[in-house]
Structures are given as structure tokens and as C-alpha cells.
Amino acid sequence: MAESPSALSEAFQLLISADPALTEIVLLSLQVSLTATLIAFALGAPLGALIAVSRFPGRGAVIAVLNALMGLPPVVVGLTVYILVSNAGALGPLRLIYTPTAMVIAQVLLVAPLIAALSRLTIEDMHEEYDELFRTLRLTRFAAIGTLLWDARFSLATVALAGFGRAIAEVGAVLIVGGNIAHVTRVMTTAIALETSKGELSMALGLGIILIAISVAVNAAVGVARASGRRMAAI
Amino acid sequence: MKSILRSALLATALLGLSALPATAEDKPFIIVQSTTSTQNSGLYDHILPIFTEATGIEVRVVAVGTGQALKNAQNGDGDVLLVHAKPAEEKFVADGWGVERFDVMYNDFVIVGPKDDPAKVKETVGIGPALAAIMNATAPFASRGDDSGTHKKEVALWKTAGLDPSGASGTWYRETGSGMGATLNVAAGMGAYALTDRATWLKFANKGDLEIVYEGDPALFNQYGVILVNPERHSHVKAVEAQAFIDWLLSEAGQSAIASYTRNGSPLFTPNATSTRIKPAG
Numbered sequence: 125m126a127e128s129p130s131a132l133s134e135a136f137q138l139l140i141s142a143d144p145a146l147t148e149i150v151l152l153s154l155q156v157s158l159t160a161t162l163i164a165f166a167l168g169a170p171l172g173a174l175i176a177v178s179r180f181p182g183r184g185a186v187i188a189v190l191n192a193l194m195g196l197p198p199v200v201v202g203l204t205v206y207i208l209v210s211n212a213g214a215l216g217p218l219r220l221i222y223t224p225t226a227m228v229i230a231q232v233l234l235v236a237p238l239i240a241a242l243s244r245l246t247i248e249d250m251h252e253e254y255d256e257l258f259r260t261l262r263l264t265r266f267a268a269i270g271t272l273l274w275d276a277r278f279s280l281a282t283v284a285l286a287g288f289g290r291a292i293a294e295v296g297a298v299l300i301v302g303g304n305i306a307h308v309t310r311v312m313t314t315a316i317a318l319e320t321s322k323g324e325l326s327m328a329l330g331l332g333i334i335l336i337a338i339s340v341a342v343n344a345a346v347g348v349a350r351a352s353g354r355r356m357a358a359i
Numbered sequence: 360m361k362s363i364l365r366s367a368l369l370a371t372a373l374l375g376l377s378a379l380p381a382t383a384e385d386k387p388f389i390i391v392q393s394t395t396s397t398q399n400s401g402l403y404d405h406i407l408p409i410f411t412e413a414t415g416i417e418v419r420v421v422a423v424g425t426g427q428a429l430k431n432a433q434n435g436d437g438d439v440l441l442v443h444a445k446p447a448e449e450k451f452v453a454d455g456w457g458v459e460r461f462d463v464m465y466n467d468f469v470i471v472g473p474k475d476d477p478a479k480v481k482e483t484v485g486i487g488p489a490l491a492a493i494m495n496a497t498a499p500f501a502s503r504g505d506d507s508g509t510h511k512k513e514v515a516l517w518k519t520a521g522l523d524p525s526g527a528s529g530t531w532y533r534e535t536g537s538g539m540g541a542t543l544n545v546a547a548g549m550g551a552y553a554l555t556d557r558a559t560w561l562k563f564a565n566k567g568d569l570e571i572v573y574e575g576d577p578a579l580f581n582q583y584g585v586i587l588v589n590p591e592r593h594s595h596v597k598a599v600e601a602q603a604f605i606d607w608l609l610s611e612a613g614q615s616a617i618a619s620y621t622r623n624g625s626p627l628f629t630p631n632a633t634s635t636r637i638k639p640a641g
Binding site: 318 | 390395398399401404419420421422431433434435436537538539540541543544547562563564565566593595
């Protein structure tokens with residue numbers, strides 16, 4: 125495509141000029157998606173662990189539903205949150221529509237099932253190994269969940285990264301509940317959609333390259349933290 | 360151990376949330392529900408800083424199709440509507456959702472299409488024969504298909520011409536269901552004809568092989584109107600600030616700000632407020 129070389133130079137120029145508008149958009153993207161991932165992790169990981177160690181009727185169905193929710197369409201989540209936080213909606217009085225907080229809520233709903241499902245998978249494998257030990261120690265279920273979450277922390281960091289990846293890459297939900305308002309709710313993905321609709325394809329692709337670079341940087345940072353954490357744990 | 364981990368995570372999350380811009384009105388702002396054509400044309404980037412400079416009121420624009428803008432405003436998710444589908448706007452006011460409608464500015468619609476013009480639209484006179492030429496040639500036509508102001512206009516033009524392309528949807532008549540710029544991208548990609556407002560077309564950067572193939576019929580007139588969302592229906596509407604914005608748009612300052620937005624010397628929108636309610640801008 126003819127756009128590709130100019131997109132690279134566009135991305136490069138945006139980066140070296142440290143365009144304040146771009147910085148603002150990048151920071152808001154990170155703020156919204158990191159906040160959403162942390163909240164989703166705080167909710168999803170313990171839930172996943174609880175399901176992993178529990179035996180109850182209908183457990184298979186719960187797991188099947190949880191796994192299916194990993195593929196929740198962002199635009200449906202966006203629409204649902206819009207109906208809730210719209211000024212005519214149930215949460216209307218809170219005046220959340222077209223704010224970053226509404227975007228965080230949408231991304232939490234999008235990411236929490238993914239984190240819960242993957243945590244369940246990770247913890248269940250570990251629980252099989254630990255089960256006998258826990259029985260000997262007569263640990264309560266909640267103490268067992270705590271131990272499992274802690275011992276699985278390096279794998280769970282990867283789970284959190286998968287959640288972050290889904291959050292930072294989605295456009296359907298944040299566009300509906302955020303409104304893509306300049307300087308207020310415009311993030312990387314909605315800015316890319318806007319530049320595309322203006323026909324500024326090189327600019328849109330340039331922003332896309334920067335978005336990918338940010339994702340790589342966040343993944344690398346967590347990777348380094350994991351590696352040094354493992355080393356510490358080994359000592 | 361779990362509780363420590365969890366509370367640490369929660370604390371971090373709450374910290375992140377509190378660092379987000381507050382939703383409280385620390386600085387006065389209004390939300391304007393508007394159209395993709397006005398945003399994609401770049402008009403707001405030109406006039407809004409002038410208004411904010413004069414009044415200290417920030418304007419937050421949500422750009423969607425006119426149909427969705429009307430619906431969002433009806434839900435109370437905006438203080439002002441600035442759209443372009445007069446019959447729908449008048450119904451909005453008549454139903455009590457809006458206070459009053461004022462003309463703000465106009466431009467016109469044009470038909471763009473491939474340079475080699477397979478349907479020979481350039482040889483036609485009048486918008487009816489132009490559309491008939493596309494239909495008879497079964498040349499690809501990209502329709503917005505999203506109940507926006509431009510889409511409503513297009514549907515009305517087919518109807519006036521006594522033609523009904525809806526049966527051909529999916530063949531030569533393609534409904535994109537997206538904004539003006541996105542639809543022009545589709546038209547450029549498949550060499551299709553499309554109806555667009557002139558402002559979006561002039562500022563559009565991905566014209567590809569497309570050019571204007573038909574323009575000038577009086578039926579292609581494109582009027583924009585502004586409406587204050589009714590504070591009696593939605594008590595949280597910021598009526599004072601919103602009215603200040605409407606008054607400014609209709610005032611000489613606002614009208615000349617619109618007129619001064621040009622491309623290659625020619626204006627993209629022509630201001631035509633006729634309101635007698637004009638107050639001096641703040």
C-alpha cells in the first residue's frame with residue numbers, strides 16, 4: 125500500500141515532535157485501560173480462583189459461560205453501559221456519560237470475564253498439585269485461594285497482560301460511552317477511527333504504529349518485572 | 360496474604376480512577392450532539408476555540424449521525440443539538456424535546472464518483488436524471504444507510520425522483536451504515552458514486568479516483584440548524600451556557616467565525632442565521 129512508508133514517517137515525526145495532543149491521547153489511553161485492567165484483575169482473579177477450588181452443581185455450565193464471555197463483543201458492552209449511564213438511564217444521576225470513568229466501567233466489564241476465565245484455568249492446574257498439601261495443613265478454602273493466587277502470581281501477570289491487551293485495543297465500547305470528545309475522552313483507538321474517517325490514512329496508520337509500540341513497551345515492562353521477581357523468589 | 364494483594368490492587372485501581380478528570384463541573388462545559396459531516400470537515404476545530412476564548416465555556420462535541428444525535432439528545436445526553444435534517448429537527452421541537460430551532464448555516468450536497476464516470480452522470484441535467492443514470496447503469500453507489508442527515512436527504516432525493524434503490528441493497532446499492540468519511544473511504548475503495556456534503560468532500564484526504572460528478576441542483580441545499588435541549592424535560596441541561604453558545608453562533612461574531620473557515624479561499628459553510636433573538640456575544 126502506498127500509505128505504508130508515509131505512515132512510518134508520520135509515526136516517527138509524531139514521536140520526535142512529542143506532539144502535546146498525541147501525548148494527551150496516549151496518557152488517557154494508558155490511564156483508562158490500566159485502571160480498567162487493575163479493577164478487572166481485582167475482581168476477576170479471586171473469582172477465577174474461587175471457581176477453580178470449588179465443586180458445586182452446575183460448575184461446568186458456569187465455566188462454559190465464563191469462557192464464552194471472553195469473546196464479549198465490545199460494541200454490545202458499550203451499548204449496555206451507554207443505556208445504564210445515559211442521563212435517561214439507571215445510573216443517569218451520576219452524570220457519567222462521556223467521561224473517562226464510563227470508559228473504565230465498559231472496559232472492566234469487557235476484561236473481567238477474560239481475567240476470571242484464564243485465572244480459573246491457571247489456578248485449577250496448580251490446585252491439583254497443591255490439593256494434598258492443603259488437606260494435610262487443613263487450610264480453609266479462603267486461605268487456599270490466597271496461597272494459590274500468590275504462588276501463581278507470575279502466571280497471573282500474563283493473564284493481566286492479556287486483559288490489558290484487550291482493553292487498550294478495543295474501540296467499540298469506548299466510542300459509544302466516551303463519545304470521542306477532543307481533550308476529554310479521545311483515546312488512541314477512537315483517534316485512529318476519526319483520522320480514518322477524515323481520509324487521513326497515513327496519520328491513522330501512524331497512530332496505529334504508536335499504539336502497537338506502547339503495547340510492546342507495557343508487555344516488556346511486565347516481562348522484566350516478572351523475570352526479576354522470579355529471581356528474587358528463587359534466592 | 361490474599362487480602363494484602365487484593366487491597367494493594369484495589370488501592371492502585373482507586374488511585375488511577377481518582378486521577379481521571381473529575382466529572383464535576385470544575386470548569387463550565389456543554390455537550391453538543393452533532394454530525395460527522397461537521398466534525399470531519401474540521402469546522403469545530405476552527406470556531407470552538409474562538410467561542411471558548413470569548414466566554415470561558417468549553418464545548419464538548421459528540422459527532423454521530425443526525426438520527427443518533429437526536430436520539431442521544433432525547434435521552435438528555437447533550438445540551439445543544441447542531442444537525443442537518445430540518446423535518447426531523449422540527450419534529451424534535453414539536454415533541455417538546457427541544458426549545459426552539461434556528462437556522463445557522465448551509466452548504467450543499469454533491470455527488471462524487473469515479474473520474475471515468477461509467478454511468479455518465481456528468482451528462483445529466485437535474486438531480487433526478489443523475490440518480491436515474493446511476494440506477495440504470497447499476498453503477499456502485501455507496502449510501503450512508505445510517506439515518507443521518509445526509510442519509511435522510513439521499514432517501515428523499517431518490518423518492519422525489521420516483522426511484523427506489525432499496526430493492527438493490529447489497530448489489531450496486533451499498534449501505535455502509537457508517538459516517539460520512541467512512542462512506543467516502545468505501546466509495547474511493549470500490550469506485551462507487553456517493554452523496555456527500557461539500558465541506559466534508561473538500562477536506563477529505565483520501566479522494567483516490569473520485570471527483571465531483573454532479574452539483575448545483577437547488578434540491579441539494581443543505582441547511583444546518585441549532586436547538587437547545589429542553590431543560591423542562593431534562594433538568595440537568597446547562598441552559599445558561601448552552602443558550603450562550605447558541606446566541607454566539609447566531610451573533611455576528613459566530614456567523615463571521617463560520618464564514619472565515621475556508622479552503623483555497625472558498626468558504627465551506629455559508630452562515631445564514633436570521634434570528635431576531637440575537638444578543639451580543641459575551
